[in-house]
Amino acid sequence: MKILAYALPLAVVISAPAFAQAMTSAEYVAAAGAGDMYEIQSSQAVLQTTQDPKIKSFAQMMIQDHTKSTAKLKAAAAVSKVKPSPMLTPAQTEMLAQLKAENGPARDQAYIAQQKQAHQQALTIHQSYAEGGKAVPLKMVATNVVPVVKHHIEMLKTM
Amino acid sequence: MVQPAAAAADMQAVLDAHKALGAKPIETLTPAKARLEPSAADAAKMVMRQRGMSIAPDPAVTTKDVPYGADPMQFARIYTPAATMGAGTRMPVVVYYHGGGWVIADVNTYDATPRLLAKQLNAIVVSVEYRHGPEAKFPAQHEDAAAAYRWVLANAASWGGNPAKIALAGESAGGNLAVATAIYARDNRLTAPVHVLSVYPIANSSMQLPSRTDSGNAKPLNTPMLNWFGYYYSRSESDKMDPRINLVGADLRNLPPTTIVNAQIDPLRSDGETLAVAMKKAGDSVDQKTFPGVTHEFFGMGKVVRGAYDAELYAIAKLKKALLN
Numbered sequence: 191m192k193i194l195a196y197a198l199p200l201a202v203v204i205s206a207p208a209f210a211q212a213m214t215s216a217e218y219v220a221a222a223g224a225g226d227m228y229e230i231q232s233s234q235a236v237l238q239t240t241q242d243p244k245i246k247s248f249a250q251m252m253i254q255d256h257t258k259s260t261a262k263l264k265a266a267a268a269v270s271k272v273k274p275s276p277m278l279t280p281a282q283t284e285m286l287a288q289l290k291a292e293n294g295p296a297r298d299q300a301y302i303a304q305q306k307q308a309h310q311q312a313l314t315i316h317q318s319y320a321e322g323g324k325a326v327p328l329k330m331v332a333t334n335v336v337p338v339v340k341h342h343i344e345m346l347k348t349m
Numbered sequence: 350m351v352q353p354a355a356a357a358a359d360m361q362a363v364l365d366a367h368k369a370l371g372a373k374p375i376e377t378l379t380p381a382k383a384r385l386e387p388s389a390a391d392a393a394k395m396v397m398r399q400r401g402m403s404i405a406p407d408p409a410v411t412t413k414d415v416p417y418g419a420d421p422m423q424f425a426r427i428y429t430p431a432a433t434m435g436a437g438t439r440m441p442v443v444v445y446y447h448g449g450g451w452v453i454a455d456v457n458t459y460d461a462t463p464r465l466l467a468k469q470l471n472a473i474v475v476s477v478e479y480r481h482g483p484e485a486k487f488p489a490q491h492e493d494a495a496a497a498y499r500w501v502l503a504n505a506a507s508w509g510g511n512p513a514k515i516a517l518a519g520e521s522a523g524g525n526l527a528v529a530t531a532i533y534a535r536d537n538r539l540t541a542p543v544h545v546l547s548v549y550p551i552a553n554s555s556m557q558l559p560s561r562t563d564s565g566n567a568k569p570l571n572t573p574m575l576n577w578f579g580y581y582y583s584r585s586e587s588d589k590m591d592p593r594i595n596l597v598g599a600d601l602r603n604l605p606p607t608t609i610v611n612a613q614i615d616p617l618r619s620d621g622e623t624l625a626v627a628m629k630k631a632g633d634s635v636d637q638k639t640f641p642g643v644t645h646e647f648f649g650m651g652k653v654v655r656g657a658y659d660a661e662l663y664a665i666a667k668l669k670k671a672l673l674n
Contacts, residue, residue: 212381221385280371281387284395288404296405303406307457311385318381340421347414347424 212318215325218332219267221315223276226263228285228308229256231278235289236301245298248345252305255338262331270325282308302349309346313339353567353614357642359654364568364644366399367392376573380452380483380581388458389569389646396653406460410467417500420480423493425500426456427508428467428474439511441472441672444501444530444542448521448646450551450578451490452482461649462520462548469665470672473510475501479526482582490582491593494526495533502540514672516544517605520648521570521617522578524550524609528624529593531604544671545607546664548648549617550624551575552596554589558619565616570645572616597623601631608667609637610660615645638663 213221233249233256240246260276267274278286285304292300316339320332356364370387378386394404406412411431416424430440443466447459456463456476463474479493498517505512519527524547531545565572579589592599597620607628611621618639625637640647643656651658 212379217382279387280369281391284370284391284398288394288398291398292403292405295408296403299408300403300405303457303460310455310457314381314384318379 212322213315215270215272215319215323215328218315218319218323218328219263219272219274220276222263222312222319222332222335223260223274224278224282225308225312225315226256226260227276227278228282229253229312230260231286232289232301232304232308235286236297239294239297240301242295242298244349245301248305248349249301252342255342259331259335259338262334263328266325266327266331269327272325272328302346305342305349306346309339309343313343351562351565353564355642356614356644357654357656360643360647360656362396363389363392363647363650363654366395367569370395372569374571374573375453376571376577383453386453388454390458390461390649392569393461393650393653400653402652407464407468410464417477417497418493420485422478422480422485423496424478425497426463426476426478428463428476429508430467430471430473432471439506439514440509441470441514441516442501442505442510442512443467443470443472443474443516443518443668443672444498444527445474445476446479446494446517446519446523446526446530447476448519448523449481450574451487451522451582452578459520459523459649462518465649465651465661466518466665466668469661470668472672473505473508477526482578486584487582487588487591488593490522490526491529491533494530495537498530498534499539512540515540515542516546516668516672517542518546518548518668519550520548521645522551524548524621525552525594525596528552528596528604528607529599531607532593532596532599532601535603542605544668545605546610546668547607547621547624548610548660548664549612549615549621549645550596550609551594551617552620552624554595554598558623560616560618560620560622564614564618567614567616567644570616575616597627601628601633604628604631604633606634606667606671607636608664609635610648610664611637611639612643612645612647612656613639613641614643617645636667 233252463476467474477497517527
């Protein structure tokens, strides 16, 4: 491998992750489940205060779509013998705290900014498992969720 | 292992928040997992919330995302100061490139600086997204940066911008792109930017630089991360000596006036310092400052880190002088 020779002084550090699986099935189920949880909770938070009809309908759509993907994920995880134990990451917990600390239009703006960031991360999670995942049922979920997330990203580009 | 210099208390608060957010060593992760990690900007926001400050994007600036190429990554976020909309005068334009070692992070991660520049300079700031490694390796990022610059020259007027008053700016890997794009503009006889702001750029591929050792174990950037980025963005060994990456080895003559900002506690500090020397030697007008007690990624944290506030004032003054005269 030519590329490995390039990194020779640090080969010990770098070669292992370079050829490791992008994400294990358990990691995928945890990350995708946490992403859905964050999406649903942040959308609920903005719905409590927003006066903007565009944000209202986007947040309602997020709750609907991410509730659906959670159900599919849980079913596929059961078939794949992966135990889902979704827990928000410390970063997601902090994002929710930030959102709830804002009021009025500031919360709307913070919500949109967070959605843009969170959806890029969701795309990374589903895309990398769709490409390199091991469990077929979970891979199917990831493959199906990718275009949904991409659609959300396109919508966010106009917000 | 050499311990890095101590950070100022307000900078340390951000580093502590980064740790509290669960940040893992990037160099131990795959690119996909590294992209899910909390950023230094996320840590700064956590400190802001803890201090009762709003983290909501400043409404004095509005944004829209516009594609400049066919790839989904080839788009730019255009920041427009709300106050001047419809004023009739053409605003200066800053083309800004984000950091992340050409592998991680995006325009969302690096929102603070372009938003601040748009507001403070009353300018349109075009924050360029570009293809990342390892999906698209070097020189994809440099090609996208150049294509975006051409696109801005052609379209700035339609956004209310003045195509004769364009500056280039960037942080980290994007600080490199700002200088590399100025070189590209010179070589291709495009309208030259009136100024270049390069914040802690990747600019020197020597392994012997002092900062690679004295800040080799710093946070949030360390020397192993630099090697990890290089592994994923380059095609081969020879790429790191390409003058677009190893800027100190490029033809640096006849470049626009340039401001280089560095952080003391940063493995890339020597890159900026040696680039300033090389550009001066080539006859360019260069101002370089290394800010004490701060680390990589400090720029844009001016609301919670004093050193960042100082650096932002310094950089904004330079850009103002170039864009508003």
